[in-house]
Amino acid sequence: SQQGEEDPQALSIQEGENATMNCSYKTSINNLQWYRQNSGRGLVHLILIRSNEREKHSGRLRVTLDTSKKSSSLLITASRAADTASYFCATVWDYKLSFGAGTTVTVRA
């Protein structure tokens, strides 16, 4: 079974709005990572948050981690058309990298 589950499965927003997606996982982690996948292409790493961190920022991205609830969220602020993609959370435990089913984000112009 998969480690992570993203919510919602799909999200449609207007350009300039914020997009928030959530990830829940089942077991212990060393870190949690978020990736983006543009249609038909490989995944690109966005951000990594370690298990002892609660929040991290990178540009327009903000990630939170709550290990007591085994959950994480990814916020993309001031979205752009180029943010249209699928977003995946991935957990790492003992170097094993496990993914969820992803959230598909559509940003409307």
Add this chain to the structure above:
Amino acid sequence: DVKVTQSSRYLVKRTGEKVFLECVQDMDHENMFWYRQDPGLGLRLIYFSYDVKMKEKGDIPEGYSVSREKKERFSLILESASTNQTSMYLCASSFEGRKAFFGQGTRLTVV
């Protein structure tokens, strides 16, 4: 530029054929992974490797095997391809659980 290269973007194979998917990375990473990606199911881990000649089963290893004879190369083998193995296959590498780098994927169709 760091690179993970998968040998083919598209493959069409017949049922029962033995299929080899090759992945090469140039970053001297110990950890390498094979996933399959299907609509609505995200990425499911087939096998991963901690180091040369070391491998661990992922979540869906049935029908697959792997080989890692050299650090830079991780091969996925479909012993006898079946139509339910039609999928997108993604290879990745990482160092000590840090960010992973992905290849562009191989879209395999088994007919």
